[in-house]
Amino acid sequence: MLHYQPGDSLAHRLDPRTKLLFQIAFATVAFAYTTPRGLLAVGVLGGLALAGADTNPLRVLWAYRFVLPFLLAAPLVAMLTLGSPWLVPSEGVGPALASVRNLVVVVVCGGYVRTTSIADSRAAIQRTVPGRPGQFLGLGIELVARFLPVLQRDLLAILDAEAARLGTDRPLRERIATVATAGLNRAFRRADRLSMAMQARCLSWNPTLPPLRFGWIDGPVVGLSVLLLTAAVVRLAGLSPLL
Structure with missing residues (x-):
């Protein structure tokens, strides 16, 4: 699983709020332009984003390889029919494009994970969403980010x-039952220990977060994100049939 690695790439120097805005804008425009030409343009932009994050896309694919069977299965299932001719290739075009879109979005998200610490992500969320909802959301994301790798190792x-x-x-059914049962037992034990540790440490809803500050380098990325969101809105409104 990918995790934060310190560095001096362009993405490392960006404010985490800028990176979150770009992630939202990129995913939105990818969902709005799910066409061959649109996905080609989105893929080129995603490649540039990964280059700016100094992240190898193959490494991201390997880290998230568990989603690949589902993305590959979607168009295959869509092509199947219950009667003659049993297989309709044209029915798999839409799901195939959607699978490519989802894969591109996941890979670009890997660049964010590699260049943004958990503490910075929490700070960005709590300073963007005001009040207790932002604190709750920031804490939840921090716990999930720290808890999932532990469960994976288990x-x-x-x-x-x-x-x-x-x-x-042993038969496949018995192996699945054994692994699932042991995994759930460990997850519940981990959750109990986490709850006790949070209470023992007097969990703070508003801890001292790392300082965040926009720099000159954030300006172009914010501008690009706004352009992407605008293009997505125009497309969803049916005003841009080009891609």
Whole structure:
């Protein structure tokens, strides 16, 4: 799983609020222009964004490889019919474009994860969404970001233990049940420990967050994000049939 890595790339020097705005704008325009030409333009922009984040797209794909079977299965399932001719290739075009769109959005999000610390993400959210809702949302995102890698390591440890005990020779249904049961038990135990630790440390809803400040480098990215959002709105309003 991807995680934050300090660096000196363009994306590292951006304010996290700017990066969040770009992520929203990029995803919005990708959903608005889900056509071959539109996705080509979005893909080029996504490649430039990853270059600015000094992030290898292949590494992001490997980190999120668990979503690839679902993206590949969507167009295949859409092409199937319950009668003759059993397979209609034209029905898979739309889902295939949607799968490519989702993959591009996920890969670009990987650049954000690699260049933005969890504390900066929480600070950006709490200073953008006012009041207790922003505090609750920021805390929730921070907990999820810190909790998911732990759960992933637990599942990998369970799979290794299962393989060491020749569990791979058991029927698939039994293996799924064993891994799912052990994984849920560990997740609940982790959640109980997390709850107790939060209470013991007198969890603060409004901790001291890292300082955030817009710089001159944020201006062009904010302007680009606004242009992307405008293009998406124009497209959704049916005023831009070009892409």
